[in-house]
Amino acid sequence: METEFQRVVVIGYGKAAGEILKYIADRQADYGYRLEFIEHEQHALSVTKKICEERGISFSVLPDKRELGGYLNEIQEKTLLVSASNNYLFPASLVERAEITIINFHNALLPDYPGRNAPSWVIYQGEKRTGITWHYVTAGVDEGNIIIQKTCGIGPDTKAYELTEQLMDLAFEGFTECFDAVLSEKAEARPQAFSPERRMYRSTEMPGEGFLDLQEEPEKIYRLLRSVDYGKTGVFPPLQTEVKGARAEVLRYRKVSPEKKKEEAGTLYLPLADGNLLKIKYRLL
Amino acid sequence: MEEKVLEILEEYCEEALSYEGENMMEEGVIDSFTVINIVSELEDVFDIEIDAKYVVAENFKNKEAIMDLVRRLLEEA
Numbered sequence: 001m002e003t004e005f006q007r008v009v010v011i012g013y014g015k016a017a018g019e020i021l022k023y024i025a026d027r028q029a030d031y032g033y034r035l036e037f038i039e040h041e042q043h044a045l046s047v048t049k050k051i052c053e054e055r056g057i058s059f060s061v062l063p064d065k066r067e068l069g070g071y072l073n074e075i076q077e078k079t080l081l082v083s084a085s086n087n088y089l090f091p092a093s094l095v096e097r098a099e100i101t102i103i104n105f106h107n108a109l110l111p112d113y114p115g116r117n118a119p120s121w122v123i124y125q126g127e128k129r130t131g132i133t134w135h136y137v138t139a140g141v142d143e144g145n146i147i148i149q150k151t152c153g154i155g156p157d158t159k160a161y162e163l164t165e166q167l168m169d170l171a172f173e174g175f176t177e178c179f180d181a182v183l184s185e186k187a188e189a190r191p192q193a194f195s196p197e198r199r200m201y202r203s204t205e206m207p208g209e210g211f212l213d214l215q216e217e218p219e220k221i222y223r224l225l226r227s228v229d230y231g232k233t234g235v236f237p238p239l240q241t242e243v244k245g246a247r248a249e250v251l252r253y254r255k256v257s258p259e260k261k262k263e264e265a266g267t268l269y270l271p272l273a274d275g276n277l278l279k280i281k282y283r284l285l
Numbered sequence: 286m287e288e289k290v291l292e293i294l295e296e297y298c299e300e301a302l303s304y305e306g307e308n309m310m311e312e313g314v315i316d317s318f319t320v321i322n323i324v325s326e327l328e329d330v331f332d333i334e335i336d337a338k339y340v341v342a343e344n345f346k347n348k349e350a351i352m353d354l355v356r357r358l359l360e361e362a
Binding site: 045 | 310317318320322324325328329335336337341345
């Protein structure tokens with residue numbers, strides 16, 4: 001198998017980055033490229049360092065944007081940059097260099113839901129389907145030509161972290177299907193069809209503007225709770241709410257059957273259409 | 286307490302019950318998404334808050350570490 005790429009650089013974090021890194025390492029013998037991994041965002045539960053150590057992959061931690069930019073700018077040989085769950089925006093000066101090709105995994109079906117935290121927004125908007133997109137990176141955010149897409153359903157109880165995991169699995173699946181075509185520069189990428197309503201979701205935005213209005217329909221409340229639920233990873237701050245005129249912070253929530261209802265301080269229950277109750281635990285501020 | 290923790294582990298990561306090593310995360314027994322589920326379940330069952338600072342590989346390296354974490358948080362509560 002042949003490629004003109006001499007170097008493959010993976011940048012990202014989490015399950016998708018780890019699985020993709022392992023796959024690219026396993027394919028090194030087929031193509032002979034040099035492989036390295038860059039950790040730009042550090043996470044407490046990351047295992048990519050361990051993967052690199054086990055497989056002898058060059059591993060760098062470059063949390064500073066300027067330092068990372070400088071490092072990438074020094075690349076001279078023909079290089080494929082694989083951006084997997086990565087929030088670093090590649091500068092136009094890098095993207096436009098002939099010897100650099102960048103592909104990125106976006107966790108939604110582009111051109112819909114570009115920008116940050118797409119799993120949250122699809123849940124919040126009540127979408128029934130979403131998916132992933134591998135696309136070439138251009139100077140515009142999430143605007144490059146689409147290489148491959150994979151879709152999945154969104155269940156009525158799906159939380160943001162569960163959907164994220166599902167999307168990471170799809171990202172890996174999609175990557176293995178298009179990797180050879182990308183390396184041989186024969187991938188049939190198609191341009192995105194942008195609608196005038198297309199909007200970019202920014203990292204500073206939060207569904208419901210971070211406020212849980214208890215007067216809303218319980219289903220909408222449940223959607224908001226699920227949409228910002230990434231466990232303790234700190235993607236979003238806790239939702240704020242107002243309970244009997246007092247400001248409060250949502251601690252956690254759960255869908256429970258009516259027989260599990262227990263009257264206790266700092267807990268409220270809302271009836272859901274499927275007969276269950278939405279239990280919300282809060283703390284007064 | 287131990288019994289409840291083991292029940293939660295059995296539900297979300299049965300392999301953790303028989304794991305005898307020192308790092309379930311690095312050895313691929315448990316991943317970050319499973320940790321989110323386990324934390325959520327522990328909070329609900331024991332009515333405790335597990336702050337993000339405790340959600341690190343060290344506290345989830347094996348079942349004993351998870352039980353130690355819950356024990357500490359129950360004592361603090």
